[in-house]
Amino acid sequence: MHSALTLSGIPLEAAQIAGREVASREVASREVASREIANREIANRDIATREVADRDAPARAGGAVSAAAARASGVDGGCRPFVKWAGGKRQLLPELRRYVPQRFERYIEPFVGGGALFFGLSGRLVPVAAPVAAPAAATAVSAAPRALLGDVNERLIRTYRGVRDSVEDVIERLGGYLHEAEFYYRMREVAIDERGDAEVAAWLIYLNKIGFNGLYRVNRQNRFNVPFGRHKNPTICDAITLRACSRALQGVELEVIDFERAAERAQPGDLVYFDPPYVPLSVTSSFTKYTSDGFDAERQVRLRDVALALKQRGVHVLLSNSSADFVRELYHKDFELIEVSATRLVNSKATRRGAITELVIR
Ligand SMILES: C[S@@+](CC[C@H](N)C(=O)[O-])C[C@H]1O[C@@H](n2cnc3c(N)ncnc32)[C@H](O)[C@@H]1O
Numbered sequence: 001m002h003s004a005l006t007l008s009g010i011p012l013e014a015a016q017i018a019g020r021e022v023a024s025r026e027v028a029s030r031e032v033a034s035r036e037i038a039n040r041e042i043a044n045r046d047i048a049t050r051e052v053a054d055r056d057a058p059a060r061a062g063g064a065v066s067a068a069a070a071r072a073s074g075v076d077g078g079c080r081p082f083v084k085w086a087g088g089k090r091q092l093l094p095e096l097r098r099y100v101p102q103r104f105e106r107y108i109e110p111f112v113g114g115g116a117l118f119f120g121l122s123g124r125l126v127p128v129a130a131p132v133a134a135p136a137a138a139t140a141v142s143a144a145p146r147a148l149l150g151d152v153n154e155r156l157i158r159t160y161r162g163v164r165d166s167v168e169d170v171i172e173r174l175g176g177y178l179h180e181a182e183f184y185y186r187m188r189e190v191a192i193d194e195r196g197d198a199e200v201a202a203w204l205i206y207l208n209k210i211g212f213n214g215l216y217r218v219n220r221q222n223r224f225n226v227p228f229g230r231h232k233n234p235t236i237c238d239a240i241t242l243r244a245c246s247r248a249l250q251g252v253e254l255e256v257i258d259f260e261r262a263a264e265r266a267q268p269g270d271l272v273y274f275d276p277p278y279v280p281l282s283v284t285s286s287f288t289k290y291t292s293d294g295f296d297a298e299r300q301v302r303l304r305d306v307a308l309a310l311k312q313r314g315v316h317v318l319l320s321n322s323s324a325d326f327v328r329e330l331y332h333k334d335f336e337l338i339e340v341s342a343t344r345l346v347n348s349k350a351t352r353r354g355a356i357t358e359l360v361i362r
Contacts, residue, residue, distance in 0.1 A: 079241075080116070080120075081115055081116050081245075082205060083156075083159070084214030085214075087277065092320065092360075095338075096120075096320070100318065106146060107148075108150075108262060108271070109272075109273050109275070110257070110262035111151060111274060113156070118248075119248055147253070150257040151256070158197045162196075162198040162199070162200055162202070166201075167242055167243055167245075167246035169198040170202050173202035174202050174236050174237035177206045185228065188207065188225075188226075207226065209235065210231065211224075212227045259274065266310055268313055268314030268315060269315070270316065271316040274319040275320050278324075279327050280322070280324065281356075283325070288326070297326065300330060301330065307319060319360070320360055320361070322359065323339065323357045331361050336362050337361055338359065338361070340357070340358055341355045341357060
């Protein structure tokens with residue numbers, strides 16, 4: 001377990017600057033000590049959980065089967081996004097699940113964000129392994145990646161790769177990061193794109209947990225510029241969730257890719273779930289000059305065309321979007337529109353939440 005006071009695991013520049021400053025102050029503050037204890041408790045709980053998984057898992061023939069056994073024993077039941085993401089679909093998960101086909105080949109999510117549906121379905125995405133007694137050819141786990149997750153946000157995709165490939169490294173780094181404004185602002189300045197995936201992952205997860213409202217926002221120079229948040233006692237390192245997500249991501253392709261390129265990779269029988277930046281509710285069917293998160297009306301039209309072409313090729317397609325007139329107009333002819341109710345932040349004040357209608361489209 002890391003000592004939070006040694007600052008080990010922090011990117012070099014941040015460690016040098018922050019280390020000098022933190023060392024010259026009252027570093028053994030109660031807050032740091034209690035964070036350290038909390039992190040240790042989480043790690044201990046996780047070890048205990050894994051021991052239960054190992055004990056309960058039946059004899060296995062390989063890594064994929066082992067992960068499936070862990071899921072069957074309920075250990076992965078808590079698989080959920082490791083970052084909070086704007087437009088995250090955890091609220092809609094029960095509704096979305098109802099419209100996921102019983103059978104599909106590969107799962108493709110071109111606007112992955114926090115990946116709520118992917119993680120919610122991950123128990124179903126394990127490559128199928130035949131029983132150990134079957135002939136050798138039949139025991140091989142499918143070599144084809146079982147899922148493709150894409151997004152244009154390179155740091156986000158590198159974060160997924162860090163969690164998939166080096167989760168213990170990510171956990172160790174996060175264990176040394178502090179819930180403290182000065183430390184946060186130093187971390188924000190780190191030239192993170194020059195670092196490895198595990199470091200990018202720890203950096204992004206830390207800023208997401210500590211920054212205001214879990215926002216990811218950058219300026220024109222791609223510098224992260226979200227202010228320090230007002231969290232009382234944030235869990236910087238949720239080792240259980242990170243390890244569960246890492247298991248879910250094994251064998252998954254992760255790409256920095258535009259949605260149209262990702263869609264080209266779909267084959268008949270695959271499931272493609274599109275969750276684009278939403279059309280603002282105020283946009284009427286005739287108003288086409290809007291932009292939301294760099295995603296304008298023209299792109300929404302292209303997305304509809306891509307989705308329709310996939311459907312016609314025998315690919316299962318599922319989309320979500322707002323219930324703006326513009327969206328209804330785009331899809332009503334060739335798709336089924338299902339109104340669902342989601343609790344969303346409908347006002348800048350965190351206390352003002354309300355149920356609004358959104359669309360699941362297929
Ligand atoms: C609404 S969020 C997805 C939320 C996600 N379903 C979840 O549960 O957290 C939309 C995502 O699309 C990504 N994005 C925006 N434009 C894109 C494009 N042209 N191609 C691929 N991804 C894009 C954004 O970076 C963002 O992460």
